[in-house]
Structures are given as structure tokens and as C-alpha cells.
Amino acid sequence: MIRSLLIANRGEIAVRIVRAARELGIRSVAVYSEPDRLAPHVLEADAAYRLGPASSSQSYLSVERLLGVARAAGVEAVHPGYGFLAERAHFAAAVRDAGLVFVGPTPETIQAMGDKTEARRRMRDAGVPIVPGLVDPVADADAALAAAEEIGYPVLLKAAAGGGGKGMRVVVEPEELPRSFDAARREALAAFGDGSVYLERYLDRPRHVEIQILGDTQGHVVHLGERECSIQRRHQKLVEECPSPALTPELRAAMGQAAARAGEAVGYVGAGTVEFLYQDGAFFFLEMNTRIQVEHPVTELVTGLDLVAWQLRIASGEALSFTQEDVTLKGHAIECRITSEDPYRGFLPSTGTVTHLQVPSGPGVRWDGGIQAGFEVSLHYDPLLAKLIVYAPTRGAAIARMARALDELVVRGVDTSAPFHRRVMDEPDFRQGALSIRYVEEHPDLLNGGGDEEVLRAAAVAAALLEDEDRQRHRTPRITASQGPGSTTPSAWRRGGRPWTDA
Numbered sequence: 045m046i047r048s049l050l051i052a053n054r055g056e057i058a059v060r061i062v063r064a065a066r067e068l069g070i071r072s073v074a075v076y077s078e079p080d081r082l083a084p085h086v087l088e089a090d091a092a093y094r095l096g097p098a099s100s101s102q103s104y105l106s107v108e109r110l111l112g113v114a115r116a117a118g119v120e121a122v123h124p125g126y127g128f129l130a131e132r133a134h135f136a137a138a139v140r141d142a143g144l145v146f147v148g149p150t151p152e153t154i155q156a157m158g159d160k161t162e163a164r165r166r167m168r169d170a171g172v173p174i175v176p177g178l179v180d181p182v183a184d185a186d187a188a189l190a191a192a193e194e195i196g197y198p199v200l201l202k203a204a205a206g207g208g209g210k211g212m213r214v215v216v217e218p219e220e221l222p223r224s225f226d227a228a229r230r231e232a233l234a235a236f237g238d239g240s241v242y243l244e245r246y247l248d249r250p251r252h253v254e255i256q257i258l259g260d261t262q263g264h265v266v267h268l269g270e271r272e273c274s275i276q277r278r279h280q281k282l283v284e285e286c287p288s289p290a291l292t293p294e295l296r297a298a299m300g301q302a303a304a305r306a307g308e309a310v311g312y313v314g315a316g317t318v319e320f321l322y323q324d325g326a327f328f329f330l331e332m333n334t335r336i337q338v339e340h341p342v343t344e345l346v347t348g349l350d351l352v353a354w355q356l357r358i359a360s361g362e363a364l365s366f367t368q369e370d371v372t373l374k375g376h377a378i379e380c381r382i383t384s385e386d387p388y389r390g391f392l393p394s395t396g397t398v399t400h401l402q403v404p405s406g407p408g409v410r411w412d413g414g415i416q417a418g419f420e421v422s423l424h425y426d427p428l429l430a431k432l433i434v435y436a437p438t439r440g441a442a443i444a445r446m447a448r449a450l451d452e453l454v455v456r457g458v459d460t461s462a463p464f465h466r467r468v469m470d471e472p473d474f475r476q477g478a479l480s481i482r483y484v485e486e487h488p489d490l491l492n493g494g495g496d497e498e499v500l501r502a503a504a505v506a507a508a509l510l511e512d513e514d515r516q517r518h519r520t521p522r523i524t525a526s527q528g529p530g531s532t533t534p535s536a537w538r539r540g541g542r543p544w545t546d547a
């Protein structure tokens with residue numbers, strides 16, 4: 045087993061990796077930028093080294109500085125987490141060249157899967173269904189027009205080097221194509237230093253369903269069920285769950301087998317995710333992510349497997365100790381991404397000091413966080429503060445549990461996405477599992493409302509005081525939640541919830 049590990053990341057995922065390392069008896073070494081010097085991942089690791097100032101290019105993205113720390117700390121391996129350098133083949137290669145173990149697949153696999161056209165070619169050749177469209181970039185707008193004619197509108201222009209939803213353009217009719225082509229090219233060039241663009245069919249209302257895989261260095265690949273990640277905004281996931289309410293056992297097996305085939309086709313080592321779009325009973329390969337994903341905990345809760353621990357075991361050369369038949373899904377898990385964004389202002393990033401933090405707990409609740417009271421939220425990094433994950437025997441019970449946990453959560457000092465999540469838990473389509481990637485766009489009410497929280501809080505306090513005064517005077521409640529027979533709820537005032545009567 046690896047004995048020491050550098051964690052080339054920050055925030056909740058760095059904390060998550062420290063925890064797995066500690067349980068396996070691995071010494072963990074954290075790195076930090078100046079503003080992160082007292083962040084939880086720094087405090088919880090066995091050692092921590094400063095990388096540089098706030099800017100990512102001089103800290104978490106600096107290969108040179110990271111390798112310098114690896115040398116100074118004498119570690120044996122490097123875990124990249126997700127984001128930052130996790131899917132940069134040159135980083136994996138530099139780690140390997142420095143004589144260290146990279147926790148993840150080979151640089152060759154990362155490189156191949158990072159190019160969407162090459163990934164599509166490889167998957168097609170391995171017999172994995174891909175979204176209909178091209179497997180090579182198009183040279184110019186005329187070639188794009190000709191291809192679109194064949195694929196059929198609407199089409200989606202995509203950057204071959206794409207990621208994070210950048211360089212994507214939906215084109216509904218031929219007239220728009222030349223302009224969108226230029227825009228996608230420009231955006232791709234700016235974001236990835238590579239302007240290659242290709243086309244695929246734009247599916248109307250698909251779900252995003254992805255399959256977790258694990259591969260070991262002995263050549264075994266297993267799939268660990270799916271995650272439903274359809275609730276997205278601007279192609280960024282907001283809520284994830286396992287299992288997907290859409291899949292039958294037959295579909296799950298078919299998608300799982302396709303994902304395992306995809307992994308085998310590229311000699312996959314470590315934890316990876318094969319993303320699919322699913323619509324009308326058919327599924328299509330979207331891309332393969334060669335890293336641990338933000339939403340991995342829902343799979344962990346439903347399979348009972350610790351994915352980060354398995355990443356470290358596999359990197360140590362251990363073979364998977366179980367086969368496909370041993371993998372079973374039990375119960376239901378949901379994750380909400382708690383970000384420093386205000387859902388009522390178009391998910392505008394919010395900054396400031398976290399003045400108070402109350403973390404939900406109790407049965408079936410997991411908090412994977414990267415913040416604490418006193419933590420300064422800045423615009424330097426990703427807005428993900430923490431993940432709230434729940435587990436229960438059924439989907440309905442998991443939804444109720446998530447609603448309860450969100451009611452317990454208090455984050456003061458910065459706005460968070462939590463009020464959006466709380467509304468989703470009550471929304472009828474979500475409750476029925478009627479989802480597609482257009483869910484948020486089709487439910488604009490989830491983003492309206494809010495109001496100034498301070499004013500609301502003051503109003504609630506005033507109302508509670510008034511009621512208390514009233515009760516003292518009359519010894520009976522004046523505000524009632526229900527006029528129906530059998531109502532015993534004394535008041536409509538609740539801290540973050542509905543009265544428990546159904547009226």
C-alpha cells in the first residue's frame with residue numbers, strides 16, 4: 045500500500061481524500077494557496093505546504109510547485125481530486141516521470157478521453173452507442189452545414205477539447221449555423237487553446253444518466269450502477285441521485301455493460317465515469333470522465349463501497365476484491381451541491397465570511413464539506429462549498445430526509461444554493477421522478493422568490509413575538525395552521541418548514 049500521498053487539490057474533495065487516506069493508514073500531505081492557509085483540508089491533513097498566492101496558476105495549477113512539494117514532503121503518490129489538474133494528461137505524465145504514483149488512469153487514457161472526437165471514435169469502435177453525429181472535427185462553416193444537413197436539425201456544435209459546458213452551441217436552423225460555428229470556435233480556442241469543433245444531434249429532452257466504473261491494474265473493470273444528474277443549470281449539475289428513477293433493471297444492466305466495455309476499450313485504471321444521455325428507452329455515450337466525480341457519494345451510499353479508498357487501493361496495485369455479481373444497489377441516495385451562489389439572482393456568486401455554520405446530522409445524513417465558520421469565500425475558486433447527501437430505503441424517504449436536512453442547515457455570511465434545493469424537494473415533477481436536462485428551465489418558479497433574508501427573518505421574529513404576547517394574553521392561539529377538524533397545530537409559524545398537519 046502507498047504510505048504517503050500528496051493531495052493536489054482543495055475544498056471538500058481534499059478533505060474527502062484526507063479521510064480515506066487516514067482510514068487506510070496513509071500519511072496525507074495537503075497544499076494550499078495563501079487565502080486557504082486555515083481551510084479545513086489544511087487543518088485535517090497530516091502535513092500542509094504553501095504553494096503560492098491565491099491565483100490558481102500560481103498555486104493549485106502549478107505543476108512545478110506541486111512536484112516541488114511532493115519532493116520536499118517525500119510522498120509516494122499524488123491524488124489530483126477533480127477539477128484543476130485532474131484531467132490534464134501532462135500532469136499525470138509529470139507525476140509518473142518524477143517516479144511517483146498518479147492516482148488515476150494513465151496519461152494516454154486521460155489524453156484520449158479528453159478529446160471528445162477521439163473518445164467518440166473509440167467508443168463507436170468498441171460497440172458503445174454514441175450520440176448520432178461526427179467523429180472528426182469540421183474544417184469550416186460549409187463543412188458544418190453539410191454535416192448538419194445529414195444529421196438533421198437541431199444540432200449541437202461542440203468543442204472537441206470541451207469541458208464545463210464551454211464551446212457548445214445549439215443550432216436550430218441552417219441560417220444560424222455560420223455565426224454559431226464561429227462563436228463556438230472562438231470560445232473553444234479561448235477556453236482550451238484548441239478551436240476544433242464537431243457536430244452531433246441535439247437531443248430534445250434527454251436525461252443525463254452516468255455509470256460509475258472501477259478498473260484495476262490487473263485488467264478487471266466493473267460498473268457500479270448509475271447516477272441520475274438531469275437537474276442542471278447551464279450544463280452544470282445541481283442535484284444527483286442513485287438509482288435513477290428512469291431505469292429498469294434491464295436498462296441498468298445494458299448501460300452498465302456498455303460502460304464497462306468503454307472502460308475495457310481504453311484500459312481503464314481507477315475510478316471513472318461514463319456519461320450517457322438517455323431518451324425514449326435509448327442511451328448514447330456522451331463522454332468519459334477520467335477522475336473521481338463530485339457526485340461519487342451517492343454511489344458509495346447505495347453500493348456500500350468507498351470509492352476514494354478503492355482509488356488508493358488500485359493505485360497501490362491491489363486487485364478488485366469483488367466481481368460484477370457482487371455489486372448490488374440498495375436503498376436510495378440524493379446529493380445537493382451547496383454552492384456560494386444566490387439562486388434568486390440567477391445563481392450570482394456570493395462572497396464573504398461564513399459567520400455561522402450549522403451542519404445537518406442524524407440518521408442517513410452525510411456532509412462532505414470544505415468550509416467552517418470563519419472561512420472566507422472568494423471568487424478565486426469553484427463555488428462548491430459542500431455537498432449534502434442523504435440515504436434512505438426508498439426515494440420518497442430520501443426526499444423527505446433531504447428536505448429535513450436542508451431545514452437543519454444554516455450558513456450565514458454568504459448566500460447559498462440551499463433554498464433552491466429545498467424547493468426542488470417539494471416540486472411535484474421532481475417528486476415523481478419526471479426529469480430531463482431541461483428541468484430547471486421548465487420550472488422557472490424554483491428561481492423566483494427569496495426576498496431579503498434579513499427582512500424575512502425580522503418579520504418572522506416579530507410575528508413570533510406577537511403571537512407569544514397574544515398567547516400570554518388569551519392563552520389560546522390566534523394564528524392557526526388549519527381550520528379543519530382534528531387540527532391541533534397551535535401555530536403556522538415554523539422554523540424552515542410546513543406545519544405537520546396536512547391542511
Ligand code: ADP
Nearest residue numbers: 175200206207208209210245246247252279481
Ligand atoms: P462538458 O464536457 O462541457 O461538460 P458534455 O458533453 O459532458 O460537455 O455535456 C454537458 C451537458 O450538455 C450534458 O449533461 C447535457 O445536459 C448537455 N448535452 C450535451 N450533449 C448534448 C446533446 N447531444 N443533446 C442534448 N444535450 C446535450
